Amino acid sequence: MQPNWLAQRSYLTPNRIGLSFDEQQWTFQELHQEAICMAEKLATFHVNHGDRVAILAPSRPELIMMIYGCMHAQLEMVFLNGRLSEHELQYQIEDADVKAILVHEQELHKLQADARILTFNTVLTAERTPINIAQEWDDTTTISIMYTSGTTGFPKGVRQTVQNHSSSAISSALNLGLKEDDVWLCTVPIFHISGFSILIRSLLYGMTVRLYEKFGAAKCANEIAQGSVTKMSVVAVMLERILTYMEEHKLVAHPNFTTMLLGGGPVPVDYLKRAAILNLRVAQTYGMTETSSQTATLSNEDAMRKIGSAGKPLFFNHIKIEGATKPGEEGEICIRGPHVTPGYIGKFAERAATEDGWLKTGDIGYLDEEGYLYVIDRRSDLIISGGENIYPAEIENILMAHPNVKEAGVCGIDDDVWGQVPVAFVVVKQPISEESLLDFCQERLASYKLPKNIKFIDTLPRNGSNKLLRRKLKDIL
Known part of the structure; x- marks a missing residue:
């Protein structure tokens, strides 16, 4: 069992600032009271302990209050990505079989009409129905569910439990260190594990979250x-924009700022060298939705000595390279630890998350002679665009749903801004224009998943088993 994180934090440090946004700020005690109010308003709509709800909202204080209210009500929260298409959102809502859909008014237009929708204002203006706020939570209770794409082309709903989140947060603190005056600048979306994990750390550490609705390089720099913030989570494209602004305006990092936690894919060595000149301490990290954020992180002291490494596994975690018999030998990265998901929901509820306790990531990497992890490829076919994971199979499934398309293959190409962008290759049944196909995709895919180009070819490269060889698509270019 664990204490109710927000109730315990409010009891321990009631007057410490838990959240700031623009010029507003809330103590942990104020957040606790807001959350109790929200939980009781949700109960008026018969949304009760153990129910599953979907949440769609921008990263604003209203979202934080709703999340904390759901925690007090002990609801399973399915986080929806506002960048997805209506088609994609509807799949996740139906797959999760939610009881209610909690939607901020400005996001309402992204959803199909549904009797389960409760807007934030509807909840806020409701009467309160008193409920029992549990003071302890079971370790195995599911707190959050996040959808991650997969090689099947159908996103999987990943369960994240009380133990998953708390072990991840504690491991992170043991690695990065903790100060009483820490302030974590949160500009990554709350619906991603990178954003939500910051909220968990805040409650467990008693740390202030400095929340931005959207990333802005100038404000962050x-x-x-x-020195008003001490830590920040970024992906490579965000880091580059901060570096450029600081260089142009001759700024350097304040001594108060201790860590730039950098995840979401490979990082150019040049970025790390530029950051060092600006006294910006970057900690490269490796993790995924199934591991509730970080699994390995490169400490500041090793940043330049082990350039390109994702570091060593955090305290409670274990990493092995399947099939490797010596340092430097490449293979699939496998992970074990209390931060690893117990499984999935919906369509993939029967699929085991681990084999003999190990999560097989599908990522290729190696451990050097000192045990530092190097990630060679974030899954052989995965495209990482601005920190967003794009699986080719998803785009291929949409393209092949068009009546004029016979076959489709997608790969990533390098891009100066986003790191990578998808490009599609299509074999058609009947002639169709690239513009028409892109319009078709735009109705069904998030904008960041749209192919930058569509190439029309006669045949797709396949192996003897007729499996598509996506790596060969780049050769065609």
């Missing part, structure tokens, strides 16, 4: 230079 100035906060870092002024």
Whole structure:
């Protein structure tokens, strides 16, 4: 059992600032009271302990209050990505079989009409129905569910439990260190594990979350230079924009700023060298939705000595390379630890998340002679665009749903801004224009998943088993 995180934090440090947004701020005690109010309003709509709800909202204080209210009500929260298409969102809502869909008014237009929808204002203006706020939570209770794409082309709903989140947060603190005056600048979306994990750390550490609705390089760079924040989570494209702004305005990181946690894919060595000149301490990390954020992180002291490494596994975690018999030998990265998901929901509820306790990531990497992890490829076919994971199979499934398309293959190509972008190759049944196909995709895919180009070819490269060889698509280019 674990204590109710928000109730315990409010009891331990009631007057410490838990959240700040623009010029507003809330103590942990105020957040606790807001959450109790929200939980009781949700109960008025018969949304009760153990029910599953979907949440769609921008990263604003209202979302944080709703999340904390759901925690007090002990609901399973399915986080919806507002960048997805209506088609994609509807799949996740139906697959999760949610009892209610909690939607911020400005996101309402992204959803199909549904009797289960409760807007934030509808909840906020409701009467309160008193409920029992549990003071303890079971380790195995599912807190959150996040959908991650897969090689099947159908996103999987990943369960994340009380133990998953708490072990991840504790491991992170043991690695990165913890100070009483820590302030984590959160500009990554809350619906991603990178954003939600910051909220968990805040409750367990008693740490302030400095929340931004959207990333802005200038504002972030100035906060870092002024020392008003101490930590920040970014992906490579965000880091590059911060570096460029700081270089152009001759800024350096304040001594208060201790860690730039960098995840979401490979990082150019040049970025790390530029950051070092600006006193910006970058910690490269490796993790995934199934591991509730970080699994391995490169400490600041090793940043330049082990450039390109994702570091060593955090305290409670274990990493092995399947089939490797010596350092430097490449193979599939496998992970074990209390932070690993117990499984999936919906369509993939019967699929085991682990084999003999190990999560097989599908990522290729190796461990050097000192045990540092190097990730060679984030899954052989995965495209990482601005920190977003794009699986070719998803785009291929949409393209092949068009009546004029016979076959489709997708791969990633390098892009100066986003790192990678998808390009599609299509074999058609009947002539169709690239513009028409892109319009077809736009109705069904998030904008970041749209192919940058569509190439029309006669045949797709396949092996003897007729399996598509996506790596060969790049050769065609």
